[in-house]
Amino acid sequence: MxxxxxxxxxxxxxxxxxxxxxxxxxxxxxxxxxxxxxxxxxxxxxxxxxxxxxxxxxxxxxxxxxxxxxxxxxxxxMSAQSIDQRTEFGDIRISIETIENLALKTASKQRGVKELRSRVRASDSGLEIVLRAVIDGESSIPALTEDIQRAVKEHVEDITGIPVSNVAVFIANVVQANTFKSRVE
Structure with missing residues (x-):
């Protein structure tokens, strides 16, 4: 606003x-x-x-x-939003954009996902990742979203070392399959 x-x-x-x-x-x-x-x-x-x-x-x-x-x-x-971590060797700053891209990369590998958008918010309990997806409608939505949630959570935690408290998946739409009618002459 x-x-x-x-x-x-x-x-x-x-x-x-x-x-x-x-x-x-x-x-x-x-x-x-x-x-x-x-x-x-x-x-x-x-x-x-x-x-x-x-x-x-x-x-x-x-x-x-x-x-x-x-x-x-x-x-x-102001600089880009980031998650700051301190290790024994020094400070680490990971941008929110990096985490969003990691989530997108992981979720896009799931079979049936066609389009994706992500949003990440840092909270005291960990990262909250929201994914908006368009799917092909060929597989079960509950199974697909659970696979996406699990894969994104594990991958982001493994790569960044930051705990993920929530991965929410919003299925925005189903893509219509391209149907080709054969033409008879």
């Missing part, structure tokens, strides 16, 4: 900066004459509503600038 709000704010900020840059280009290239600018400023100081609106717009732009400044510092210091 925050990413969507930040994208919306960035879009608004870009529009504001674009309008301001067009204004300065107009001044620089002489598209706004001194007479036009004088009339604009005279009208500006006559209306309290315009002054208040401009002041509020200035505050909003300042707050947006501050928000993006903080985000630029915060995002730069």
């Amino acid at each position: 925050i990413k969507v709000v930040d994208k919306l704010l960035l879009f608004l900020y870009s529009l504001i900066v674009g309008v301001i840059s067009i204004f300065f280009m107009s001044l620089g290239f002489g598209w706004l004459t001194s007479r036009m600018l004088s009339d604009l400023l005279t009208e500006f100081y006559r209306s309290n509503g315009i002054q208040i609106g401009t002041g509020i717009a200035g505050i909003v732009i300042l707050l947006l600038s501050f928000r993006f400044f903080i985000l630029s510092l915060h995002r730069g210091s």
Whole structure:
């Protein structure tokens, strides 16, 4: 949700900066004459509503600038999510993406699995792996999902040394077999 709000704010900020840059280009290239600018400023100081609106717009732009400044510092210091382990020889960092790919590789070896997506979350009890699969529908779904769960759990634990607390498999769909009708002439 925050990413969507930040994208919306960035879009608004870009529009504001674009309008301001067009204004300065107009001044620089002489598209706004001194007479036009004088009339604009005279009208500006006559209306309290315009002054208040401009002041509020200035505050909003300042707050947006501050928000993006903080985000630029915060995002730069973040690294990819990883699981950190300490051994007698030093530290080991395994990215969540690596674990997702290990789970995908293992699950894709199961007969009947056609498409896969994975998501991994680290919790205090171990890794929680969620797999979304599309299958061919030729074998028993309970048996297939149990095989996937067992294989993924064992393989990820063997390769990474990190305990897997849960492997959830969601069967999203069954692929239709390609049927070819013979043509008789």
